[in-house]
Amino acid sequence: MTVDLLTLLGPVSLEEFFNRYWESRPLVLQLDRAALCQSLLQVPDVEFLTASLGSLDAKWIRLVNNRPGGPMREFQRPGQGVSMDRILDAYREGTTVVLNDLQRRWPPIRDLASRLWHDFNDAAELPLRAVGVNAYLSPPNAEGLAAHFDSHCVFILQISGRKTWTLYDEREELPSPDGLDPSASRATRADAPGTRVHEVTLASGDFVYIPRGLVHKAQTADSHSLHLAVGLYPCTWGEVLADAIRSVPACRRSLPRGSLSGTHLSPETQRAFASVMQSVVDRTSAATAIGLARTEIERLRERLQSRGFERCHAVEAIDRHTRVVRRGDVRLSLTRQGEKVVMEIGSGNSFQAPAAAEPALRYIVENRSFTLSFMPGMLSEGSKRVLVKRLLKEGVLELAPTEETCQTVARTM
Structure with missing residues (x-):
């Protein structure tokens, strides 16, 4: 089963979530979906991702235990990457291992972040600039971070073990998601977190939405905990x-x-x-x-779905029986300019073709899936292939799944 926004919200509709909870109040869902969450990441994956780091760059990993500690270089052997023995010793003593930006390093998390970005920007029509995902692995009886608030909204997905979350009535009003406003310096509220208003222990498969600015903390008791923190960075009026x-x-x-x-x-x-x-x-x-703002979102969309290597391979493979699919998230429009026809792709790209290509281009705009052999107009088969190759490179088209392609070949032979 795919992990997307509707799946995470479970019984809560998009309308209810954005009207009642978004940027205003927390949402806790305790549902039986452990297998779904564990399909994203497991404890052995955390060890692999940690051990594979060449250095303990804070961009990728943090070791936190809510108390002053030694420098990160203590956990690294010169010229040999990270020292897993030392990291495990620190973990046994109560240190939480935080893996940052897993959407850049772990394919299931990359797919989750991409789906959520598209769900917000397309289905929910709420513009997000970015989705970032960190993993937190805590030993029993640990509190990695003091009470604090985040400058972005967060989805918490409990992967394994248990963790108790405490939410307070204290909050910073809509701190800036870019972290540049003065409130960022007051992010830690260890001394005066406010009045405790909600406490819940999450087990595998459970979910919490924490709006930005809401003070909270989390700690383990008799169990380890592995959870994902999905950071949601909206476009703001500022x-x-x-x-x-x-x-x-x-x-x-x-x-x-x-x-x-x-x-x-x-x-x-x-x-x-x-x-x-x-x-x-x-x-x-x-x-x-x-x-x-719309132009910026379209640029982000194109960057998220570049799939450059796949396109390079696809360009070399097509023939008249190859079925291609127009990507539904790419907005296209055609205009005639004298002896040329111009295809606008999204908000920033375009290309020109001879007027003779207009019937074929219009067919592409109006049809979701097709083969070169069905493209209308007076273009030769070679010219159609050149046109489709160009649109594959531009990301307008992509190859259909193999089974569909094979069925098309059988029908057209």
Whole structure:
């Protein structure tokens, strides 16, 4: 079974989740789906991923135990990668092993992050810039991190063992997901976490949604715990406005000389500020700002689904019987410009072809799956193959599954 947004939310509909819980209150679901979660990652996988690191770069791994500790180099042998013996010793003494950004290193987690990104941006129509996944392996009787809040929303998926989560009434109001706002320096609330409002012990298959800014902590008792923390990074109005403002030339001017001197703003500085703000008002609109955000999401979409090596192989394999499939997440449009026809791909790419290719291109836009032999128009078979190869390279098309391709060959021979 595929792990996606609907699966994780279980009995809670998308409408209910976004209306009642998103960025406002936690959601706890204790369901019987241990096998589903364990298909993503297991304890032996954590050991493999840890031991395979060439160095203990904080980008990929952290060792935390809610108390001051020695430097990470203590767990590394010079020139020999990580020292698993030392890491295991620290683990036995209460240290939690944190593997960061597993969507970059572990295929099942990569697929999970990709599906969630598309579920949010497409099915739920809530723009996300990124999905990041960290794994936390804790020994019994351990508390890796003190009470704290995160600057992004988090899905917790309990993989194995048990862990008790404590949620507090204290919260930071919508901290910035980019971590650049002043609240980031107050992320730890060990001394004054607030009043405990909810406590739950998660077992394998359980799920918690924690909105950004909500103070929480987690600890184990008589069992180890392996869980995934799925970080959700939404597009915010602040980011949209910042991108739009950067597109206004007046905002790219340097500050006037002397503008930071003294305790009072000079009349010249105040006039310069008013002039810049007027330029923003005159040259920025909701359509402009949202358009820039939409372009950025489309670029992220193309990057997530590049699949470059597969396309290279597919380009060399096609013939008139090869079935190809137009990717449903790629938006296409055609326009005629004199003796040329232009295909717009998403929000940023396009290519031109002779007008004679218009029937074939329009057929591609209107049909989800086809073979070269069914493409209409006056193009030769060689020209159709060149056209399809180009669209495979652009990521507009991809090869159909093997069984479907074989059935097509049988029908058309």
